[in-house]
Amino acid sequence: MVARFLTLKLTLMGNTFRKSVWQTIGLILASLYALGIVGSLVVAVAAISFFEDPALAGLAVTLGGAVTVLGWWLIPIFAFGVDATLDPHRFTTFAIPRRTLVAGLAVAGLISVPGIATVLLALGTAFAWVVEPGVLLVALVGAVLGVATCVIGSRAITTTLAPVLESRRYREVVAIVAVVLAVLIGPLIGWLTNGVEISVGPAEDGNAFLAMVQQAAAVVGWTPFGAAWALAGAAHDGDWLGLVGRLAVALGTIGLAWLVWDRALGRALVRPPMGDGGGGRAKGLGAFGLVRFSPTWGVAARTATYWLRDPRYSGSIAVVPLLPVVIYFATQSTGNYFMLLATGPFVAWLLGFSISNDIGYDYTAFALHVAAGVDGRADRWGRTVPMLLVGPVVAALTVVATVWVADSWHLLLPLLGLALGLLLVSTGVSSAVSARLVYPVAKPGESPLKSPQGAAVATMVSQGVGFAVTLGLSVPVLALGIAAVLLGGVLWGVATLVGGLLYGVLMLVLGVRFGARVYDRRLPELLQQVQSFP
Incomplete structure (x- = not known):
């Protein structure tokens, strides 16, 4: 036996070798x-x-x-x-x-x-x-x-x-x-x-x-x-x-x-375990009761609900406040706070890139978008809105905290410009990439630490492409921020803040529009991909 x-x-x-x-x-x-x-x-x-x-x-x-x-x-x-x-x-x-x-x-x-x-x-x-x-x-x-x-x-x-x-x-x-x-x-x-x-x-x-x-x-x-x-x-x-x-x-x-x-x-x-089986008591419409009735805001409310109730999302949110703590301990022994000051822009980039596979996280629920006829523009903006409401606040608070710890208040404006610009650029790139490159992730209800078999290469390719595109498009913001840090002065700081915001908004709009066109063109293929995930 x-x-x-x-x-x-x-x-x-052995069957895993023949499955995919x-x-x-x-x-x-x-x-x-x-x-x-x-x-x-x-x-x-x-x-x-x-x-x-x-x-x-x-x-x-x-x-x-x-x-x-x-x-x-x-x-x-x-x-x-x-x-x-x-x-x-x-x-x-x-x-x-x-x-x-x-x-x-x-x-x-x-x-x-x-x-x-x-x-x-x-x-x-x-x-x-x-x-x-x-x-x-x-x-x-x-x-x-x-x-x-x-x-x-x-x-x-x-x-x-x-x-x-x-x-x-x-x-x-x-x-x-x-x-x-x-x-x-x-x-x-x-x-x-x-x-x-x-x-x-x-x-x-x-x-x-x-x-x-x-x-x-x-x-x-x-x-x-x-x-x-x-x-x-x-x-x-x-x-x-x-x-x-x-x-x-x-x-x-x-x-x-x-x-x-x-x-x-x-x-x-x-007596096999059957799970708790009971869902939470519904109290009102939640986020859906706070937005107006439209496809874009409906997608935004559903995305916000995911961020609050799905551990695959909330786990990544819990990491963000810990990053400054991690880097602080790493730089405490040397007294060099360069990495600590870079935490704000890094957190901003990380937040924007966190929605780069939202369709993959939807899994079979993505069929609701197809059945309801949600167009690409509503889907892309709906997934972006929660990030635009929360991301700038988190990025700004991180920048202020790191500047306060490092006692480098003269870098506040350049770092804010870098952080907000990178947040907008990475969010725009994520809106475009997530409509083209979808890879398997843990299914709803599974451990966020679980990686589906065969997902490693697809994940590396998708994230590598997204990172390369984000880095290339962020060069103007990075160049302006580095110049402001090296040259100093309030004018350079204001220029970085204003320039980062304007350029970031431009990249965000272009990324959402490109992602919407790709989404409308590849809608059947996207549904087939997410439903075939192991």
Whole structure:
């Protein structure tokens, strides 16, 4: 039966190569990327083992393995719905013993790009002990236990939390939290790195840092995350009592996770999660009650509703206020506020470009535009209006905040001109690009972190073209802003502000008109594209 699950998973994985060219290209690129990462890490560990000290390689494997387990356990909580090809609820009507089902799902869970990469990485790093055959054998056992901890623990957590994960409110909140954490991880690492440099002392004193790493590995090696990966290090040091203790922790973790998964799967098969099912109570018409009755304002109201209620949009909104914080922490140690001052124009460009794939986010709801006969002009302006109402306010506040922090008030007018000009230019380009280049995105209700198979290349091409066009059309605004910053003076600042606004309005009008013509000409093709997204 386990072999049948493997065959089923391999068949489903092979079908992706025949389903879509983009999916095939995306899967190949993801596989090559994962293979490159695995190869680099294995070479790094082997180099440490052969040219430095195998004990150092053991420390790296312990800490890296613990991070891998943590990723397997936590990422599915945020990136829900990433892999549901073998959803256990689909086997409810089959008379498969639960233990057999658990075993089959556990083994089949390795048949994926992350699963195969984890197996290769675990086995590859185990051969860092190839010069010590006895330790190598222990390392291989630890690798098998480590991979089992990853897969079984991940399945146990997701199956246990399935009733919560199916809740739409949970998905919306978690999606925003995940995006915020992803943005803040860079400043957090920088802060920790600065803290390490301060605590370690002079750069030539590396012993303190090594002692800190050893202490961290010693603690992590006794946790469920790192016990399996620390077996080889204990065998290398001759710590047989520690080896037995860590082995007990690893086996206990796997056994407990298996038991939790088995019980949770039994409950899920009897009472499968159905989601919260209840929508929010309707109170009036919302944004539709605030606008006049016309196709343009109807599209604008629907777009504004998306920005407020769809986590795929609200997640990106939550990132915008964090960008100045990220860049502030990045520049705090150097005292050079150039990047901080550039945050305002960058945020403005990012806001304008955020609507470059609005039709893709509509998915099948785009059929309503076709059925209602919404023309290109109404559609393009309707999607642009909410950005024109909110974008300038956000961009201006960002510029004022960064100028205040950097104490560079003499750059207020040039930066405002740059920000508003870039916002209008990028919004105009987005209105044109989104009518021509549409690429797959996460469907409504799915995690914003989920990337459909085969979407990577299409996304890079579409965004690359949009970025290149925006950059080329923004040269006059950038040139005027740079001149105002270098030459100084109030007149140059006023000229940048007025010139940026006038030029940006011109590019916006031209972009919307061009996008409207393309939209009217390609309406059937656009509908066919969005409905064929995987």
